[in-house]
Amino acid sequence: MTETSQPSLKVGIVPVTAFQQNCSLVWCTETMKGALVDPGGDLDRLKLALEQTGVTLEKILITHGHMDHCGMAGVLAGQMGVPIEGPHEGDRFWIEKLDDPNSRYGLEGQSFEPDRWLVDGDTVTVGNLTFDVIHCPGHTPGHVVFHHARSKVAIVGDVLFKGSIGRTDFERGNHADLIHAITHKLWPLGDDVAFVPGHGETSTFGYERRTNPFVADARFG
Numbered sequence: 124m125t126e127t128s129q130p131s132l133k134v135g136i137v138p139v140t141a142f143q144q145n146c147s148l149v150w151c152t153e154t155m156k157g158a159l160v161d162p163g164g165d166l167d168r169l170k171l172a173l174e175q176t177g178v179t180l181e182k183i184l185i186t187h188g189h190m191d192h193c194g195m196a197g198v199l200a201g202q203m204g205v206p207i208e209g210p211h212e213g214d215r216f217w218i219e220k221l222d223d224p225n226s227r228y229g230l231e232g233q234s235f236e237p238d239r240w241l242v243d244g245d246t247v248t249v250g251n252l253t254f255d256v257i258h259c260p261g262h263t264p265g266h267v268v269f270h271h272a273r274s275k276v277a278i279v280g281d282v283l284f285k286g287s288i289g290r291t292d293f294e295r296g297n298h299a300d301l302i303h304a305i306t307h308k309l310w311p312l313g314d315d316v317a318f319v320p321g322h323g324e325t326s327t328f329g330y331e332r333r334t335n336p337f338v339a340d341a342r343f344g
């Protein structure tokens with residue numbers, strides 16, 4: 124697990140599943156309460172991360188309904204006795220597919236009903252921390268991003284990657300929606316916001332605005 128530190132937010136990244144999906148353990152250093160964002164699988168590794176950090180799991184947060192991000196979220200919630208918040212209800216159809224072995228690319232998975240569906244403008248708490256919820260459809264219709272403004276950290280799932288953007292060739296994907304979400308909802312948060320993508324290395328919005336071939340400012344004149 125790699126860690127980055129901010130005033131009272133800590134973020135640890137644990138890649139899970141055959142897709143090397145970046146499950147994030149985010150926690151509040153004042154209360155040592157935390158959330159796992161997108162626990163798609165490899166639950167033993169996630170429990171080990173909790174043990175090693177001494178974090179008490181308070182809840183599970185979900186960015187979107189793809190199996191590598193939430194396939195095992197329902198199972199983990201049941202085992203740990205914690206609620207699931209997110210994604211937006213637009214991804215209900217993806218979460219229902221988790222029970223279909225033909226839709227799981229060989230991963231383990233189980234459908235679940237989140238304790239709370241999220242909408243744009245909601246906030247979610249982790250210990251004493253408050254994250255803003257930003258609805259960013261395009262990769263999936265119900266994709267949300269979690270932003271901790273005070274620390275300038277965002278967990279963006281499969282909306283944006285270092286040097287790339289999310290696929291939009293899945294059912295109900297929409298390329299124009301995705302570009303609009305990135306340029307109109309993420310960029311205004313600030314060039315100095317560091318983000319954890321669903322796969323691969325972390326980056327900042329400013330770096331992507333300069334260099335990302337899909338969404339760099341130069342591309343839009």
Ligand SMILES: [Zn+2]
Pocket residue numbers: 187189262281
């Ligand atoms: Zn995805």
Ligand SMILES: [Zn+2]
Pocket residue numbers: 142144189191192281321322
């Ligand atoms: Zn993914």
